[in-house]
Amino acid sequence: MNKKLLVLLLGASGCFTMSVRAQDKKNTADTVKVKPAKSSNKEEQNRNVMLNAANNTGPREVNIGLPSSVGGITILENNMPVVHFFWPELPTSSWRQSVSLGQTGLLKLGEVAITQGALGFAVNSYSRAGSDKTEVFGTLSSNQFGWLKGDLSVSGKISDGWYYTAGVYENFDPSTYDLGFAKYVDKTQIYRAGISKHFKKGEVNLLYKHTKSASLTNYSIFNYQEGGNAEELANFRIGRDSYFINSGMLRFKDVLTGDYKNVSLADDAYTTTNTIDITGNYQVSDRWKLNFNARYHGAKATQLYTIPLATLSQAANDQFTYANGSKYTGDVQSVLGMHSPNVPTQTAMARVDLVNKTARHNWRVGLTESYYNVDKFTSNRTFYYQEVGPNPAQLFRNTPGGGASNTDAAGFYYYNVGSEYHDGYENKLAAFFSDDWTVSDRLSVTYGLNLRYHKINGNYSTQDRTDGVVLGNYPTTPLNHDWFHTSLDVNAVYKITPKFGLIAELLYTEKNGQLESYSGAVVPNLAKTKMPYGSFGLYLNGDKFSLVSSVNYLTQNNNLTRLNLVNPANSSQATSTTVYYGIKTIGWTTDVVTTPFKNFSLHYLITLQNPIYQNYTFGAFGNNYDYNGKNVLGISKTLMEIDPSYTMNKFRFWASLRYYSKQFANLTNVLYFKSRWETFAGTTYKINKNFDFGVTVVNPLNQRGASGTISGAELITDPSSYYNTILNGSYIRPFTVEGTLNFHF
Template identity: 55%
Template sequence: MLHSEAKIYNMRRNYIKIFSVLTFALGFSSLHAQEEEMTVQDSIQVQQEIKDEDIADEESNRNVMLNAESNTGPREVNIGLPPSIGGITILENDLPVVYWFWPEMSTGTWRQSVGLERTGLLKMDGLANTMGDLGYAVNSYTQIGTKEFQGKAKISGSHFGWFQGDINVSGPISENGWSYSAGAFVNFDPSTYDLGFNEYVDQTQIYRAGLTKHFKENKGDITFAYKYSNSYSLTNYAIFEYGPNGEARELDYFSIGTDSYLPRDGRLKFLDLVSGDNYWADMDGQSATSEAHNFDIFGNYQMDNGWNFKYSTRLHIAEASLMYSAPISIFTPGAGSNFTFANTGEEYTGQVGTQLAMNSPRIPTTTAMGRFSVEKQIGNHNVTLGVLEQYYKAEDYHSNRSFFFQSVEPQPRRLIGANTDADGFYNYNVGGEYNNGFENKLSVYGSDSWKVSDRFKLDYGLHLRYHKMKGDHYTTPRGPGLVLDPANRQSFDHDWVHIAGKLNATYNILNNFGVMSNFLYTEENGLLGDYSGAPYPNLTKSRSPLAGFGIFWNTDYIQLVSQATYLTKNNYLQRFNLVNPNNDTESVTNTVYYDIQTIGWTTDFVLSPFKGFNLHYLITLQDPVYKEFNFSAFGENYDYNDNSVQQISKVLMEIDPSYTYKDWRLWASFRYFSKQYANLTNALYFAARWETFGGVNYKLNDNVSFGATVVNFLNQRGAKGTINGAELITDPSPYYGRLLTGSYIRPFTVQASVNINF
């Protein structure tokens, strides 16, 4: 994935709109300790749900904790849209860890940890019904106080110098039901490359403390929990040579995954959109650090009438900073161009990289949430009724922008050119962002899992939401040197009502064979972030219907699901940083609204031919295409209707074998992605690739276990995502041999961990 301005803008509205052709829902078993948390084998639980006659809320299909790009968070479950830079939605105690990932990323305040009692993957219909959003979500629950002392610790590291320490203790305080829980998580990750200006790429600390009251007669419990997080994180890129057949050739002087393409000194200059002050920001400090305080009250109470009352509330106060140096293009200077090194004044004669610098400095955000529900088994019905409240306020959010040139080499140096200032920067605040205001979402929802007969089951639900959004913004064009004038501030005030729902049906034709169908629907109009740019946003209601039909088959040796799906989504927002195909020094930011349509077919099975051996296999065939996609730029009209969606493979496979013998477990995970189109015209693409993982786990005794994992054991190279500056290119041949930038999977990496229970 390329983290260019276009890429970042692309995904903002879609953090809570994730949806996929993989719509059959499968049940999630608890993740194992240490490495097994990351290597849990995909297993289809739809069939098990049918046999057990108990619809689960979570699913064990998707080894989401295996991330080929970094250690910071779960991977993105494949979707029918380009992957979200915000990552997969993450919930803790049934509430989002952040309301909106910009400017505070989810992984800044949440990591997989022994401080979590359990972690699972919330299936799509569960998210649609309870949150009114469409997609998959990682769901996790804080470790509460325990009636007996319990200690858990985990130490992890890699041969690149990564260190992670994680500990949690819990136990009783008094005999009247009070108990405690406390934990600490620290992460020091240099990743696989040398920044030059800082030792670590990710430095994250999370501390937890909680008090739990257990009610008498096992009626339930209530927990008061506090969490503090402080997270510093950066993103790297690679240089490569583009070739025929989508090749990304590694250069002799730049190693993909082990060299850094971030500025050598880590210093970037900005003009503050609000204050008008020029300032320098260091990529090794607070400019890339977010800090948050989290207060939760959650638990449940079993009422005398049989209803189980569940509740979860949160106050989240944060100061979030984001900082990026994102590549735009690489070009060969023309005759007469004079570039010099900013730090020495010496002449530079090589190729030049154009960079976009972005900084959102210490943005205050406040979030208050509450979710309350009651559930009860009534005859053949399992009924849930709930209320969800979400309030979010961002105070003077602004993203300062500047552009600069740098040398094309590992740890590049900043350059001064004819159009830059004395420090090498230009076009301050072109594309800058600002918004201020709040959102409030109040929802009521209900669901029912109804066993109609021994063979037929229905699962249905409805979610009704009132969405209030109010604030102010600027329609001032984001020209060079912009400082916002408060006299030009404009207000907005919106009220919407949204509907979401689910309807799933399963019918057993035979005891172990049957058919299944499902339908999901969500809608929304907009988010506060839509007002960040100068153009007034298109707030037409966006509707996302998704339907599927398939079969399932279960025996003692195989569990199989095969399903076809269809989805559409209208009014999809993307902001492109377009480069003129006839003049690569001319660029413009364009806001485009369009639709997407996807037809897919997925087959997923788990094979267990003999004791100890398990093989999971998944294949997806899909065809996501653009609809109503047209815009104007550089005096030309462009129409990309029916073109394939960028960054989406049409063929996906996952192959996950594992073998367990006594206290040993050997496992591997292979993911295949067919070619991915890298620009709007579909003229450029990246070749197919594999992501590979493997490992071994050994349980020494009930208290100590070990794990070793190898990431990218085939040592794959290459790139993925989009090609910056090439969105409008129709002839790929001029790009053969050109230097491009992109993101990548980690190089061959050996990781190890020790889990201790005491």
């Protein structure tokens, strides 16, 4: 299984667009303030990525026509990535939207390519620093399901030139269902402290952050119908019932030592981190300014997931029982458990840049460095069976002739099939340059270049990941690679009239692989992945109407995925295979902001796109499969966002509606999920200069639906066998009312 798909925890897919809205510079994530459409700044202006229909732990994905596994969203803090690589430590384990962050925005594709050498959008955030005035920022949030979030930041002056800042973030979220074995689905604690020294020509900030976080991801079961409908079952409410094993206990076999361990979903999913940042700036001369950022980040990263696989209709000769030995009759769910226990990682990062502003230029030249060490990353695997229903009980199987698919005395099987291991370090050293050049009164050009040296060194195991394998019993194989990568961006705006003009952008990034690429037993294909992107369009800015419309083209080759395949001619046969493939997408995006009358604004965005696979071929079960030209899984061809907002006295009313057309759920494209809406609405009330109160309604229409892929169906060409069948998938949160009290003194 391609574990990169787990980046979906960061949120649901968004839109492919050239002009999108940044998170408001406030820290109230329930606001949707619309700003005029722009085309030449470094931050997107017209989308709030913190409105997440999947959960409230982090930003949603902003889709650019690629699956989130190969082109997702990056989270930056103080101009540096929160994590060097999102596996095994997800960014949301050590970062949350908080009042301790003085500013949060969404960086454009070009800015990310120039400064990070990566493809995709990035959420950028900056720690709040002290000032001459003592300030207290706070937020208290809750909902009808018992969610509690407290967020507090205090900053002020110590003495002349010296300042302090401190913050506490506590999140206790039971989500919208009852786990049974634990009260909270997400428990996250973040503690911050910092001290600043201001000089005549600059400042230095020393910042410390400690985090402890554990999150679980629920799934839902539903009856799949012709036409892509996910029909709710009579005994299982989508988003309101838990599909976790009711004991909350899993049994793993350590892939390095062979020791067995019982693991609690409630208590053993925590990641802990410690981060020290040194940030600041220095005015070198009247024209030159130096900005610098450095970080040490240490983590004990834990990943603990359960992923439902195939739903089995119990045959007459199956022998499933409960733990007490009593017979079970009914549908059965097979489940994969994954556990990476307290993997030690160490990261040292730095960024320094010099900026120089003149009448027609805004020069910038800089260096970035990121050293990352992971000490014996492992991902242990286990499989088990459970009931198909809410809070399912574990099932045991002892079928004559069942072989390895029978469970052991503890109720588990296939220990460490598909397990992972690697050990070593990565180093990325890059130089970048950019210039915002006002060529004339009509033409402005932003261009930049990133040159990066990337080295990985370590060891991995080529041992097959068979049932019960212990990799510690076999020698490892060394790995050592060096690459040189180039990223560049050119973005031009030409004014035909003062309010109307043309926009164009050319962007190129490239990469080879990560240390993580060696997690499996197969030697990875580390050929260079090239990602060219082009966009051309127009903009129109009126007194009450702004529009940006562009046609976009993007390709990406040599993407890696690991497929778990079931033989369509014999469902008892299964295999795993590694596939390298490309993606091409063409899109047309139009982004409109209008204020037709006083106190009312409307943002509307529509994207039409056609992402398809290229060079997607592989062999399995004695056959060759070719999916060139097939639609990319999980990506809609039509996306819309509608964001109205109205202010009246001390009240502000807003809504956000997102439309996703149907998404294909298997490689042959005969299975799909129908189109859906994700909706939000809310109001804020300014109580006085110190307090305001907000209410956010998630999914006010209480939409039901599913997304993702359908396990075991990758190769089928006749969809009828899946109609009226119980399947599983991800979902949007059910109707939820969230209240937030914000205060500032």
